[in-house]
Amino acid sequence: MNCLHKLAGGASMALLLGGCASLSGDGGFGAAAGVSEQRTGLSASVAGRLPRNDDDARALAAVIDKKLGQPLAVDEAVHIALLNNRGLQASYWSLGIAEADLVQAGRLQNPVFDFKRSHGGGEVSIERTLTFNLLSLIMAPLAGRIEGRRYEQTKLLVSNEALKVAADTRRAWVEAVAANQSAEYAVQVEESAQASAELADRMRKAGNWSAMDVAREQAYHAQTVADVSAARKAAVAAREKLTRLMGLSGAQTAYKLPDHLPELPAAPQELGDIEQIAVNERLDIQAAKLDTAHTASTLGLTKTTRFINVLDLGVVSNSEGRTNARGYELSLEIPLFEWGSTRVARAEATYMQSVNLLAQAAINARSEARESYADYRASYELARHYRDHVVPLRKKLADETLLRYNGMLMSVFELLADAREQSAAVNGYIGALKDYWTAQANLEAALGGRLGDRQSTNKGVTP
Amino acid sequence: MTTRRSFLSGAALIGAGMVTKAGAASLPEAPVQSSAATAPPLVPPNGRPYNPVVTLNGWTLPWRMKDGVKEFHLVAEPVVRELAPGMTANLWGYNGQSPGPTIEVVEGDRVRIFVTNKLPEHTSVHWHGQLLPNGMDGITGLTQPGIQPGKTFVYEFVARHAGTFMYHPHADEMAQMAMGMMGFWITHPKDPKQHAVERDFVFLLSAYDIEPGSYTPKINTMLDFNLWTFNSRAFPGIDPMVVRKNDRVRIRAGNLTMTNHPIHLHGHTFEVTGTDGGWVRPSARWPEVTTDVAVGQMRAIEFVADAPGDWAFHCHKSHHTMNAMGHNVPTMIGVDHTGVAEKINKLVPGYMVMGDKGGSMGDMQMPLPENTLPMMSGDGPFGGLEMGGMFTTVKVREGLARDDYKDPGWYRHPKGTVAYEWTGEVPPAPRAPGVPPSKPTETMNVKRDAKHHH
Numbered sequence: 001m002n003c004l005h006k007l008a009g010g011a012s013m014a015l016l017l018g019g020c021a022s023l024s025g026d027g028g029f030g031a032a033a034g035v036s037e038q039r040t041g042l043s044a045s046v047a048g049r050l051p052r053n054d055d056d057a058r059a060l061a062a063v064i065d066k067k068l069g070q071p072l073a074v075d076e077a078v079h080i081a082l083l084n085n086r087g088l089q090a091s092y093w094s095l096g097i098a099e100a101d102l103v104q105a106g107r108l109q110n111p112v113f114d115f116k117r118s119h120g121g122g123e124v125s126i127e128r129t130l131t132f133n134l135l136s137l138i139m140a141p142l143a144g145r146i147e148g149r150r151y152e153q154t155k156l157l158v159s160n161e162a163l164k165v166a167a168d169t170r171r172a173w174v175e176a177v178a179a180n181q182s183a184e185y186a187v188q189v190e191e192s193a194q195a196s197a198e199l200a201d202r203m204r205k206a207g208n209w210s211a212m213d214v215a216r217e218q219a220y221h222a223q224t225v226a227d228v229s230a231a232r233k234a235a236v237a238a239r240e241k242l243t244r245l246m247g248l249s250g251a252q253t254a255y256k257l258p259d260h261l262p263e264l265p266a267a268p269q270e271l272g273d274i275e276q277i278a279v280n281e282r283l284d285i286q287a288a289k290l291d292t293a294h295t296a297s298t299l300g301l302t303k304t305t306r307f308i309n310v311l312d313l314g315v316v317s318n319s320e321g322r323t324n325a326r327g328y329e330l331s332l333e334i335p336l337f338e339w340g341s342t343r344v345a346r347a348e349a350t351y352m353q354s355v356n357l358l359a360q361a362a363i364n365a366r367s368e369a370r371e372s373y374a375d376y377r378a379s380y381e382l383a384r385h386y387r388d389h390v391v392p393l394r395k396k397l398a399d400e401t402l403l404r405y406n407g408m409l410m411s412v413f414e415l416l417a418d419a420r421e422q423s424a425a426v427n428g429y430i431g432a433l434k435d436y437w438t439a440q441a442n443l444e445a446a447l448g449g450r451l452g453d454r455q456s457t458n459k460g461v462t463p
Numbered sequence: 464m465t466t467r468r469s470f471l472s473g474a475a476l477i478g479a480g481m482v483t484k485a486g487a488a489s490l491p492e493a494p495v496q497s498s499a500a501t502a503p504p505l506v507p508p509n510g511r512p513y514n515p516v517v518t519l520n521g522w523t524l525p526w527r528m529k530d531g532v533k534e535f536h537l538v539a540e541p542v543v544r545e546l547a548p549g550m551t552a553n554l555w556g557y558n559g560q561s562p563g564p565t566i567e568v569v570e571g572d573r574v575r576i577f578v579t580n581k582l583p584e585h586t587s588v589h590w591h592g593q594l595l596p597n598g599m600d601g602i603t604g605l606t607q608p609g610i611q612p613g614k615t616f617v618y619e620f621v622a623r624h625a626g627t628f629m630y631h632p633h634a635d636e637m638a639q640m641a642m643g644m645m646g647f648w649i650t651h652p653k654d655p656k657q658h659a660v661e662r663d664f665v666f667l668l669s670a671y672d673i674e675p676g677s678y679t680p681k682i683n684t685m686l687d688f689n690l691w692t693f694n695s696r697a698f699p700g701i702d703p704m705v706v707r708k709n710d711r712v713r714i715r716a717g718n719l720t721m722t723n724h725p726i727h728l729h730g731h732t733f734e735v736t737g738t739d740g741g742w743v744r745p746s747a748r749w750p751e752v753t754t755d756v757a758v759g760q761m762r763a764i765e766f767v768a769d770a771p772g773d774w775a776f777h778c779h780k781s782h783h784t785m786n787a788m789g790h791n792v793p794t795m796i797g798v799d800h801t802g803v804a805e806k807i808n809k810l811v812p813g814y815m816v817m818g819d820k821g822g823s824m825g826d827m828q829m830p831l832p833e834n835t836l837p838m839m840s841g842d843g844p845f846g847g848l849e850m851g852g853m854f855t856t857v858k859v860r861e862g863l864a865r866d867d868y869k870d871p872g873w874y875r876h877p878k879g880t881v882a883y884e885w886t887g888e889v890p891p892a893p894r895a896p897g898v899p900p901s902k903p904t905e906t907m908n909v910k911r912d913a914k915h916h917h
Binding site: 188191194195198199202203205206207208209398400402403404405406407408409410411412413415416419 | 787
């Protein structure tokens, strides 16, 4: 960058540009990976670069297979996704494209009259019309500066993409483990209902119960069988979502998940100024800031030259949807009818647009931080309530019911019904625990991938 | 849990204040009983002589003589009564216990009864069966205002006729009787030789609905009680009635439950000799082994205890010889648990199959909810008695002292007088020729299936 700035002044110096900007060799991956590694605590590559050939692929597969050899903890799943998610890999390569563009922009152009390009979603279209070499000579430093900042931005956005994949994977892991647990709960309920129905049938055979009583128990059992199917369906869907995020296929899809979600930590994280953290740490905000800063410099340029039109297009998109189409246009105009005032006005408007987009992004980030932090704390409280009150009280009820069964004060059917109620409470806890870990992932995403000392999301395999 | 002491202290403070205002100096002492054991008969220290009764798991209220008037002091108050070892109940009673103490007077006595109310609501006492001035009958609203909390009322009348009576509130009686407000009343004949017996036992029949794990009766229960008691005791908490061989024995029972109780004595025949209306003329008595005591009635039965042994004495309604039990538990008899039991045990650790061979829990010793009694329990010399509720024994023994009511232990049967197991060969059961062996269960199934196919 410094290099670009120094040289931007004179077209005569443009010859030296080629010597200044050169390809990094890893397509900028190292820089982007460094940011995401710092935020997730997990390396984004096996060999320090993107896999390019069969050897790389084999090394990657070996690393992943080793991780899949045991029940997959959440951080392991996230790591696999960072290494292996093909969408993310594609994003990394887009960084390579941006770098190539940057280097190319810094080099002397072949004779052209007009130079127009746009890129978006990984697709680049370049349109050229024959023009004076001289003009391209004048334009080259400008294009280099613009590409330079675009590259910086792309780096941030790609890193951000990595954080998104990490957060999505974290959520998908929690969902998949919880779905398994819920399916297991459904089986317990079904077993209890089956025992009831079977006993009811035996009672009918002994002449103690009516067909209606038996039908009632059997109908309930039939419903629980349906519930098991539904729960298993949901478990498969959740698992496949996780599989997709980790980019797994073939034999690797047979990975094992832990039986239980990690236990609730002793206390939730106490975070001070979460809004400030979000604004400081979020990469999308940083990208927007960069965008605004560069728009400001473009405005300055436009004001100085008046006849060189530098128009940046595109909007800041901080979380949703695909990357927006972005591009720029450089043109030199002959001041015949208009002396550049509209150009300045337009540049100013573009700048103001950028400022407001940044402001909106900051407002969104702050709001998301508040919301996700509140949700995180509330989810913790709810899960703790289930763990400390609902589940123990259900256990107490089950104990008391058994005592009443012992005294022939209640029947075995009430005992079984209570066992089902107890399972429901446990399932409620599973749901609350799932919501807590999901809320934690959401909070991390809203704060830019960092949550204090990053306690205990890993390893906790048994509650 | 509120202990009786802490429960009472608040009420006692109010009471003391009010009593002082009413003139404590003239008020007789109100003795308090803290034990649910059977107190020995109270030999009258003064007044006309009589043969005192034994209140089963209860006691007789001492009195004072003042200017020729027998003065008693009843304190209506919350009490904690032990229904049987292992179970206590928060009840309302008199002078520390529920039922209250038995009042014993002699025909012709002038009686003055002070009633102090330490309950949280108004009360009154109705002297069931007494012939007295209308204004002494104790009906709130009709013959007197309610005795408000902290207040003391005085009832005074002449015990005009000998017999068996009781007392209970006639104010909010649905709640107050369900809480245990009741007591026995005996008016002895002027002549102690008249109707004289060697042993004279009295008790009230009462019923409570106390949810296992709780302590206070559900006062709104109408019929589906779970604890059936003699004097607010449930077997095995009821003392035996110990008698000497060839004693003439009288047992008097009053029914303040909401259903009748056919009271049955083993090994003897008896005669109903009295009701709350008075003595039955000898010519009108008929021999019985069971007599029904209807709601609100008193019965006095008499017999000569000529057969040594431990004789069962109980209400013949079989649910009334049970303690707390689930009335909605389905019958499990004959239900094959093979396989299912294991499944249930997996879901509910600690589960055991019960009831598939009958209702008896046999010798199972399984943990129960707090403060309740096993459905049927009590151990006898031959094993589990499987009894609860309104059940006890009349223990007839030779050579007891006249005033000896101590439990003599289990009866020692003379050789050859106990049912024994046949160990010889068992011949096949005779069957009418041509009749196939009966299989009741199968027959039932066939019938039912046939019906369903129509």
